[in-house]
Amino acid sequence: MPMYYFHLRDQDMIHDIDGTDLADADAARAHAEAVAQELKFETDTFLEEKWAK
């Protein structure tokens, strides 16, 4: 299974150094959305999750 890394860009960039095994890009998107939900930033700052194989 490919390993996906989810980096967080707020004002800064925080790197996912561990990675997660996921089936495909769809699973990665779902995972990213879930993580964004869990992080629940209250700021209006543009928040983006990048994932890289």
Next chain:
Amino acid sequence: MANGPVLGHQDNRLLAALPRELFELIKRDFKETLLAQGQAIYEPGEQIDQIYFPQSGMISLLVVAKNGGAIETATIGREGAVGLHGAMGKRVSFTRATIQISGKFSVIRATAFAQSVQDHTPVRDLIARYTEVLWAEAQQIAACNAAHDAPARLCRWLLQSADRVGSDYLPLTQELIAQMLGVRRTTVTLLAQSLQRMGAIKYARGHIMILDREHLQRCACECYGVMQQEKLPLKLGVRF
């Protein structure tokens, strides 16, 4: 890496709460054991034959699902005990219990402790008081998981764990923390990185070192204050 002097059995809060003379009476039934991370203590359904009072180190309780998967649901350190109700009669374990952090544990056979419960009111009262505190904590944690966000809950959980282990060094995986907080492991990694950037912790795969407790206290939700060591028992009117 323990904080403060090492006392032995008295490092466990419950045992320290027993009247001194009484503990001297029942002390000989206890033994001190070093137990290593990963060691299994109970499987669900297994009879409770020994009771564990952590002095240092930590025990994880895991609910085992029908498909065999296990989820961490609670951690017990020096503030409590595992298997305590085995002293109330024949009991089986509801969860799997494993050593999560290596340490020293005071251990007593359930039948021996049951005798103490029968012979000495303070011992019986101790179990009742601990159960009251656990129930209040369970409610607080349920509310916390429902209402508070992951960064605040992580800070609360790190502080609580450090208190329970008696050390700022926590050899715990992010997978464990993710399960305890009900979030994805990625979330824990990102939050830990963020805390590290702010100098609150140092972390690597497999362990977290708390560097700045005050920072974590500022970031933690109010639940840390509510459940902190002796505050909850006092709030309930329970004396340990």
